[in-house]
Amino acid sequence: MAHPDAAPAKIILTAAEMARMVDRIAHQILEKTQGARDTILLGIPTRGVPLAARLAGRIRTFEDTEVPTGTLDVTLYRDDLRLRGGTRAVGPTTVPTGGVDGRRVVLVDDVLYSGRTVRAALDALSDLGRPRLVQLAVLVDRGHRELPIRPDYVGKNIPTSAAESVRVLLAETDGVDEVRLADRP
Amino acid sequence: MSRSYLLAGVAPLGRAPTDVLIRDGVVVALDAAGAAGARAGAEVVDAAGLVLLPGLVDLHTHLREPGREDAETVESGSRAAALGGYTAVCAMANTEPVADTAGVVEQVYRLGRAAGLVDVQPVGAVTAGLGGQRLAELGAMATSAAAVRMFSDDGRCVADPRMMRRALEYVKAFDGVIAQHAEEPGLTLGAQMHEGEVSAVLGLAGWPAVAEEAIIARDVLLAGHVGARLHICHVSTAGSVEILRWARQRGVRVTAEVTPHHLVLTDELARSYDPVFKVNPPLRTAADVTALRAALAEGVIDAVATDHAPHTVEDKECEWAYARPGMLGLETVLSVVLSTGALAGDAGTDWDALAQRMSRTPARIAGLDGHGRDPAVGVPANLTLVDPAATTTVEPGASASRSRNNPYTGRTLPGRIVATFLRGEPTVLDGKATR
Amino acid sequence: MITHLLSAADLSAQDATGLFDIATQMDAAMTDREVKKLPTLRGRTVVNLFYEDSTRTRISFEAAAKRLSADVINFSAKGSSVAKGESLKDTALTLQAMGADAVVIRHPASGAAHRLAGWVRGSVVNAGDGTHEHPTQALLDAYTMRSRLGRLDGLSVAIVGDVLHSRVARSNVVLLATLGARVTLVAPPTLLPVGVAAWPARTCYDLDAVLPGSDVVMMLRVQRERMDDSFFPSAREYARRYGLDAARMARLPDHAIVMHPGPMNRGMEISAEVADSPRSTVVAQVANGVSVRMAVLYLLLGGAR
Numbered sequence: 040m041a042h043p044d045a046a047p048a049k050i051i052l053t054a055a056e057m058a059r060m061v062d063r064i065a066h067q068i069l070e071k072t073q074g075a076r077d078t079i080l081l082g083i084p085t086r087g088v089p090l091a092a093r094l095a096g097r098i099r100t101f102e103d104t105e106v107p108t109g110t111l112d113v114t115l116y117r118d119d120l121r122l123r124g125g126t127r128a129v130g131p132t133t134v135p136t137g138g139v140d141g142r143r144v145v146l147v148d149d150v151l152y153s154g155r156t157v158r159a160a161l162d163a164l165s166d167l168g169r170p171r172l173v174q175l176a177v178l179v180d181r182g183h184r185e186l187p188i189r190p191d192y193v194g195k196n197i198p199t200s201a202a203e204s205v206r207v208l209l210a211e212t213d214g215v216d217e218v219r220l221a222d223r224p
Numbered sequence: 225m226s227r228s229y230l231l232a233g234v235a236p237l238g239r240a241p242t243d244v245l246i247r248d249g250v251v252v253a254l255d256a257a258g259a260a261g262a263r264a265g266a267e268v269v270d271a272a273g274l275v276l277l278p279g280l281v282d283l284h285t286h287l288r289e290p291g292r293e294d295a296e297t298v299e300s301g302s303r304a305a306a307l308g309g310y311t312a313v314c315a316m317a318n319t320e321p322v323a324d325t326a327g328v329v330e331q332v333y334r335l336g337r338a339a340g341l342v343d344v345q346p347v348g349a350v351t352a353g354l355g356g357q358r359l360a361e362l363g364a365m366a367t368s369a370a371a372v373r374m375f376s377d378d379g380r381c382v383a384d385p386r387m388m389r390r391a392l393e394y395v396k397a398f399d400g401v402i403a404q405h406a407e408e409p410g411l412t413l414g415a416q417m418h419e420g421e422v423s424a425v426l427g428l429a430g431w432p433a434v435a436e437e438a439i440i441a442r443d444v445l446l447a448g449h450v451g452a453r454l455h456i457c458h459v460s461t462a463g464s465v466e467i468l469r470w471a472r473q474r475g476v477r478v479t480a481e482v483t484p485h486h487l488v489l490t491d492e493l494a495r496s497y498d499p500v501f502k503v504n505p506p507l508r509t510a511a512d513v514t515a516l517r518a519a520l521a522e523g524v525i526d527a528v529a530t531d532h533a534p535h536t537v538e539d540k541e542c543e544w545a546y547a548r549p550g551m552l553g554l555e556t557v558l559s560v561v562l563s564t565g566a567l568a569g570d571a572g573t574d575w576d577a578l579a580q581r582m583s584r585t586p587a588r589i590a591g592l593d594g595h596g597r598d599p600a601v602g603v604p605a606n607l608t609l610v611d612p613a614a615t616t617t618v619e620p621g622a623s624a625s626r627s628r629n630n631p632y633t634g635r636t637l638p639g640r641i642v643a644t645f646l647r648g649e650p651t652v653l654d655g656k657a658t659r
Numbered sequence: 660m661i662t663h664l665l666s667a668a669d670l671s672a673q674d675a676t677g678l679f680d681i682a683t684q685m686d687a688a689m690t691d692r693e694v695k696k697l698p699t700l701r702g703r704t705v706v707n708l709f710y711e712d713s714t715r716t717r718i719s720f721e722a723a724a725k726r727l728s729a730d731v732i733n734f735s736a737k738g739s740s741v742a743k744g745e746s747l748k749d750t751a752l753t754l755q756a757m758g759a760d761a762v763v764i765r766h767p768a769s770g771a772a773h774r775l776a777g778w779v780r781g782s783v784v785n786a787g788d789g790t791h792e793h794p795t796q797a798l799l800d801a802y803t804m805r806s807r808l809g810r811l812d813g814l815s816v817a818i819v820g821d822v823l824h825s826r827v828a829r830s831n832v833v834l835l836a837t838l839g840a841r842v843t844l845v846a847p848p849t850l851l852p853v854g855v856a857a858w859p860a861r862t863c864y865d866l867d868a869v870l871p872g873s874d875v876v877m878m879l880r881v882q883r884e885r886m887d888d889s890f891f892p893s894a895r896e897y898a899r900r901y902g903l904d905a906a907r908m909a910r911l912p913d914h915a916i917v918m919h920p921g922p923m924n925r926g927m928e929i930s931a932e933v934a935d936s937p938r939s940t941v942v943a944q945v946a947n948g949v950s951v952r953m954a955v956l957y958l959l960l961g962g963a964r
Binding site for chain 2: 748773774
Binding site for chain 3: 112115116127128129130131132162166167168
């Protein structure tokens with residue numbers, strides 16, 4: 040519950056802006072991968088999953104190409120489990136047929152912050168096999184990296200302070216498309 | 225070297241306040257409060273608001289010496305007894321070596337005299353080595369300096385019916401009594417706690433009520449048949465109470481005791497698996513507790529006896545199955561009994577009934593003439609002073625016993641023993657032992 | 660979040676179902692990959708404190724811990740300080756000093772796991788204490804039922820054998836009742852505890868009457884030594900009245916499964932034919948045991964304390 044005196048959350052991206060970003064990222068992927076050749080998308084739960092599905096959908100619309108899509112749960116690879124209190128439920132990991140060996144894997148997530156989630160995803164990925172190349176697509180990069188990790192495809196760079204929180208809402212999971220910036224309670 | 229003491233303003237058995245003068249080990253005067261003024265040379269004990277009882281007598285205590293002095297000695301147990309308001313205790317025979325000869329009972333008797341805190345009346349074993357095979361030399365123990373009158377294999381049951389019959393008959397010659405630990409061994413092999421709903425869930429082997437009741441039923445019939453006295457130790461079940469009531473109606477000379485813990489604690493406490501609650505006979509159900517309280521009030525159960533059973537930390541701080549059974553009781557018993565309200569009337573505690581159950585009757589059963597006598601001129605001054613308005617919070621660390629297996633830790637109980645007099649000399653004053 | 664797993668009663672229906680879902684994910688993670696290891700419990704130490712011989716359970720816990728990258732220390736009672744008379748409390752303090760994050764204990768005395776939990780700071784997992792409980796066995800049994808039959812709620816489960824001395828039976832009765840299954844205990848009257856009427860289960864002395872209505876038949880191990888204590892007159896009579904043979908198995912509904920916690924007394928409570936039939940889930944139970952125990956260790960150690 041937000042403190043009653045705190046400033047209400049600010050909407051910094053609308054549904055229309057988000058849709059444009061997804062379209063742009065889809066085009067960029069097609070450009071950088073020569074038409075999504077030998078490429079698969081893996082969404083990081085929770086919201087990376089519907090985002091990956093949307094990207095696959097836009098790619099199909101633009102160039103009539105099926106990009107195999109899956110999910111990569113990273114809970115069991117996190118290095119900060121003990122700091123977060125309580126154990127998290129473990130989500131599914133579904134890898135498209137053909138696995139990851141020798142392919143280009145594009146990891147998809149909603150927000151890039153410290154980079155620890157992506158690091159855990161890289162560890163999880165290396166236990167699944169040996170991709171030829173790994174890239175990262177995120178909707179929002181809010182800075183404050185704690186590891187040397189950089190995205191290949193970004194929707195928007197939003198400078199934030201550690202006292203703020205960025206929340207991405209998607210129709211598939213939250214009923215609406217919106218990105219909000221608020222003070223951390 | 226005895227002195228004189230004036231117990232000023234005390235209420236004998238809760239009646240009107242009186243000054244009680246003790247000299248040379250005997251009660252010499254009872255005057256209405258303050259009327260006679262101070263007696264020359266008497267040490268005055270301010271006893272306003274206190275109740276005066278005949279010194280408490282315990283029919284069933286384990287002093288562990290000889291053999292297990294790490295758990296308790298005659299001296300430490302005597303001190304605990306005095307602090308509990310006792311002037312006499314019967315020390316059970318399951319020591320190491322067993323008290324089955326004149327030699328051992330006399331040793332225990334002398335240790336008690338040397339400690340001088342309570343009259344220790346040794347109990348003799350019924351069978352040699354508690355083995356149940358051969359009678360111990362009951363006559364020798366009776367004529368020894370220890371003057372044994374009560375015999376018990378407590379810890380074990382005299383299970384063989386023929387042996388029990390012989391024992392009941394034999395002690396008639398010197399007005400002795402057999403005190404039976406009622407437990408049919410065939411029904412309690414490996415038993416850990418009361419057999420019931422709780423034991424089923426906890427996976428602990430059960431000690432069924434019938435194992436106690438079957439022996440009591442057999443023994444009251446035997447005692448009736450051979451015309452002997454019989455005493456039943458630590459009655460723990462509602463069914464046992466019914467059998468005792470039936471036997472009394474038929475004129476069988478049976479007496480019975482109940483422990484303080486069986487008047488307040490139930491088998492639900494075993495759910496913690498803490499062996500401080502492991503005891504033999506085991507804690508039973510709330511229905512049994514209710515029946516025992518009613519039986520005590522009614523007199524079907526004649527006495528409260530502590531079954532004070534000290535055990536070292538190693539014997540209790542372990543897995544339930546490996547722990548020895550038994551609980552401390554001497555220092556807390558009066559407060560525990562008061563907390564049950566079992567001996568209460570409309571006007572609060574019935575001190576007369578309490579004196580009957582905790583002093584007069586036990587003294588009579590054990591054959592201790594000097595004890596269990598209400599304060600009156602010429603009577604030996606074995607007396608207990610109780611503050612009924614005070615409370616006691618149980619702290620095992622503060623106990624006089626060498627052991628710490630106290631099931632009431634942290635509880636606050638009504639009443640407090642303020643002073644105890646043994647043959648006119650104080651063993652406890654102001655709640656502290658005098659030596 | 661629970662700190663210890665001492666009894667099946669420590670888990671709500673929600674806890675148990677959540678645990679099964681995690682076990683499923685762990686299972687999938689193990690099968691679909693080259694490196695059968697997850698780094699989740701790296702740097703944590705799990706001690707197997709086994710006062711009773713049990714190779715199969717100990718190995719199951721060891722495999723579970725190692726697949727999560729935990730360090731495993733095996734402490735068996737034989738030939739150790741315990742054999743020299745060291746008390747459980749002293750052993751507990753030693754393990755604590757060695758930095759055990761979790762202690763998995765199997766012990767012949769009921770309540771030993773409860774006592775241990777009072778003496779160590781880490782998590783205690785009861786791997787079987789006397790005749791009291793064996794919660795991870797109940798979890799893997801329920802998990803196996805769910806995977807073979809698709810549900811637990813409303814399932815009819817018959818548990819057959821020495822209920823009186825069975826920690827597996829106690830844990831299963833509690834957990835299955837929590838999850839909405841209907842349990843019937845089948846045994847000779849001598850092998851049912853006096854207090855069983857208070858349990859969330861029916862009892863029946865007649866195995867043949869119960870079989871046609873059962874979705875699951877769980878056979879408990881019955882020791883022949885019980886015969887010497889007159890719980891039943893002979894092994895032959897026991898097998899005849901309460902043993903599951905091919906003829907009885909044929910009277911089960913088509914979909915019904917036969918379970919056994921192991922080790923089996925072939926010819927006593929279960930015939931070889933039944934043990935090796937497709938209805939038998941014994942092998943699956945062992946495999947599921949590792950996944951379920953991985954989930955248990957994850958739940959106890961995977962989060963903040």
